Amino acid sequence: MAFSSTAFAQDQQLPVVTAAKPVVREIVEDDEFVGRFEAVDQVAIRSRVSGYLDKVSFQDGALVNKGDLLFTIDQRPYQAAYDTAKSQVDVAKSLLEFSKMQLDRADELARTGNISTATVDDRRREYLSAQAQMQGATAALTTARLNMEFTEIKAPLSGRIDRRLVSVGNLVQPDSTLLTTIVTRDPIDFYFDVDERLYFSYARDAKARGGSMQEGAGGLDVEVRVADRAEAVFKGKLDFAENRIDNATGTMRVRAKFPNADGILQPGMFGRINVPGSLPHSGVLVPDEAIGSDQDRRIVFLVDEAGMVSAKPVRTGPLLDGYRVIRSGLTGGETIIVNGLMHARPGTKVKVEMATLPPKTETAGLQQ
Numbered sequence: 001m002a003f004s005s006t007a008f009a010q011d012q013q014l015p016v017v018t019a020a021k022p023v024v025r026e027i028v029e030d031d032e033f034v035g036r037f038e039a040v041d042q043v044a045i046r047s048r049v050s051g052y053l054d055k056v057s058f059q060d061g062a063l064v065n066k067g068d069l070l071f072t073i074d075q076r077p078y079q080a081a082y083d084t085a086k087s088q089v090d091v092a093k094s095l096l097e098f099s100k101m102q103l104d105r106a107d108e109l110a111r112t113g114n115i116s117t118a119t120v121d122d123r124r125r126e127y128l129s130a131q132a133q134m135q136g137a138t139a140a141l142t143t144a145r146l147n148m149e150f151t152e153i154k155a156p157l158s159g160r161i162d163r164r165l166v167s168v169g170n171l172v173q174p175d176s177t178l179l180t181t182i183v184t185r186d187p188i189d190f191y192f193d194v195d196e197r198l199y200f201s202y203a204r205d206a207k208a209r210g211g212s213m214q215e216g217a218g219g220l221d222v223e224v225r226v227a228d229r230a231e232a233v234f235k236g237k238l239d240f241a242e243n244r245i246d247n248a249t250g251t252m253r254v255r256a257k258f259p260n261a262d263g264i265l266q267p268g269m270f271g272r273i274n275v276p277g278s279l280p281h282s283g284v285l286v287p288d289e290a291i292g293s294d295q296d297r298r299i300v301f302l303v304d305e306a307g308m309v310s311a312k313p314v315r316t317g318p319l320l321d322g323y324r325v326i327r328s329g330l331t332g333g334e335t336i337i338v339n340g341l342m343h344a345r346p347g348t349k350v351k352v353e354m355a356t357l358p359p360k361t362e363t364a365g366l367q368q
Contacts, residue, residue: 014351015343019303023357024332027283029325030274030318035192035224039183039267040257041157046179047172048150049073060163064155064182071179073151073172078144085137085144092130092137099123099130159184160263183267188260190224190236192273193251199241205279213241213254222256224273226265234258234265238275284330285323287357290338291316300330301337301344303352309337311346322361 055072058064106123109115155161162181166172172179194202203213211218220238236258245252256273258265265271291314292299299311314329330336337344338357344350 014307014349015340017303017337017340017343017350017352018355019335019352020338020355020357022326022330022332022334022336023285023323023359024282025285025359026280027285027320027325028276028280029283030276030320031194031198032318033192033194033273033275035190035271035273037258037265037267037269037271038189038191039159039185040187040189041159042181042183042267043156044178044181045070045153045155046175046177047071047073047153048174049078049147050174051077051151051172053166053168053170053172056164056168058161058164060161062161063159063185064161065158066155068155069152070155070161071153073153075148075151078148078151082141082144082148085141089134089137089141092134096127096130096134099127103127153179155182157182157184185263186260187236187257188265188267190256190258190271190273191253192256193249193253195251196245199245199252202275205276208279213252214243215240217241220276222273222275224256224258224271226269226271234271282332283320284326284332285320285357286326286330286336287322287338287361288319288324290336290341291324292341300326301341301346302334303337303344303350304335307349307352309344309346309348309350321359323357 051073053071054074057069057072064070103120103123103126106115106120110117110120159182162183164180166177166179199213202217206213206217206220209218209220217238222236222238224234224236225232226234236256238254239257240255242253286300290300292301292311294311294313297313298316299313302310302312304310312329312334315327317325317327319325335352335354337350338355340350
């Protein structure tokens with residue numbers, strides 16, 4: 001009885017720890033990158049003709065549709081040039097008709113022998129010359145018509161327009177004076193860089209899915225979060241990767257595409273993108289607080305049926321549903337200490353209280 005009392009007293013003096021089995025389930029590991037949103041299409045609006053700006057037909061920052069009138073250059077000089085070119089076409093047309101009549105008359109007289117062959121050749125030369133003049137006049141009229149059309153600067157695509165950069169009355173130089181810019185809104189692209197090691201991993205997984213990284217890894221689903229919107233997750237798909245590794249940085253630029261019907265995502269905005277970094281596989285998950293450190297190693301503390309503590313080195317992965325992925329070191333059948341690590345020392349004995357870890361922690365959303 002004395003021995004039993006002593007053993008009971010010693011057992012009561014053992015430090016108490018909470019232990020549990022790791023969570024084991026099918027997972028897909030995520031990698032996180034920082035990147036920037038860019039418009040799918042963007043255009044700098046410049047004039048194709050010179051002149052003084054006569055009218056601005058949009059509101060700064062408005063949504064515009066393809067073909068909407070944006071700016072008007074003073075049309076009077078170009079209208080005069082168009083009228084002149086049109087009159088030259090009329091003159092060339094009358095000359096062509098007259099030379100054609102002369103040639104036909106000469107051909108008729110030549111069949112009866114009442115006109116020389118040299119005269120017929122002169123009429124034919126005059127007709128061909130009139131044809132050339134008509135073609136030149138028509139080309140000049142086309143140029144004048146194009147210049148007239150170019151005085152009305154229209155939106156080449158639909159999107160969000162910037163502010164006007166030139167006020168009415170200023171001289172606009174062709175192909176050089178920047179008037180404003182337009183960027184498309186929906187969808188929107190997101191660019192980020194991956195290193196060579198991750199590229200090889202993604203390329204292997206993409207091949208297993210029947211696709212390639214350059215073609216978006218088969219439309220791989222991704223998620224992005226932006227600043228001040230930790231609760232909002234924007235879902236999109238990978239759709240492109242560059243065809244070479246950058247020599248200077250050793251990275252490859254990858255692009256994802258996101259729907260943006262409400263226009264919340266803006267070009268130039270930073271975000272954090274989560275990309276599936278593996279194919280589905282059986283994974284071992286443990287709480288972050290169950291992982292300790294031993295110099296440059298990460299360890300977890302195991303406890304056996306007798307309450308003896310031992311340390312196990314592990315290689316950790318990313319956070320997933322509030323848990324830390326264990327890439328190597330655990331099989332999932334071990335009993336690990338999840339609370340009371342300060343009382344656990346390898347080779348010592350502890351009193352164990354067993355617990356069951358839920359499939360997903362309550363702080364999973366916050367830890368994202």
